[in-house]
Amino acid sequence: QVQLQQSGPGLVKPSQTLSLTCAISGDSVSSNNVAWYWIRQSPSRGLEWLGRTYYMSTWGHDYAESVKSRITVNPDTSKNQFSLHLTSVSPEDTAVYYCARGIYERGATRFDFWGQGTRVTVSS
């Protein structure tokens, strides 16, 4: 059974960097048939995919256009986890952030396991 355990601060000041980590058990961040995602949820934006990292002979990344200039999703193979870094945050980034595993099916990935969620508030 795959489990994803999130960690990171729940309060970030405006203009600073939001950093979260998702520790994986029951799978490997380097698995070839999965991708690792960050998704957030807010009343104003609903569920919003932010970015992903995946390994297919080499590491790949994709980011949502809405955050592309501010986001980094990185794997950490030594700790079997991946991270989210979102720079220059504003109150609009206040949301519940989730990590999730995407499992490949004919080139597409459905989100079959999710972390518990981290409520992040951007406020001074």
Added chain:
Amino acid sequence: EIELTQSPGTLSLSPGERATLSCRASQGVDSNFLAWYQQKLGQAPRLLVYGASTRATGIPDRFSGSGSGTDFTLTISRLEPEDFAVYYCHHYGTSPPYPFGQGTKLEIK
């Protein structure tokens, strides 16, 4: 970019009744890469159905998905008390941005 519109916004039913939730896409969904999730208060979404009609592991058979192209339906045949939650459809295509619907809240009448 595909947009997903769910209806109704809120559905009020009683345990034992049948629930029908709709998800309409602004353009055709390739290869039926359409999933449904259930979310209870304070919890992460849980995958119920993928490929428009395949139940995920451990999901009771009272949940069924159908549809193709632009119109998809999640049916719960006989509502149990634990089924009252918010339901989201999701297009998990082969390339970003992987949109979600805005959700249908299923509440006890």
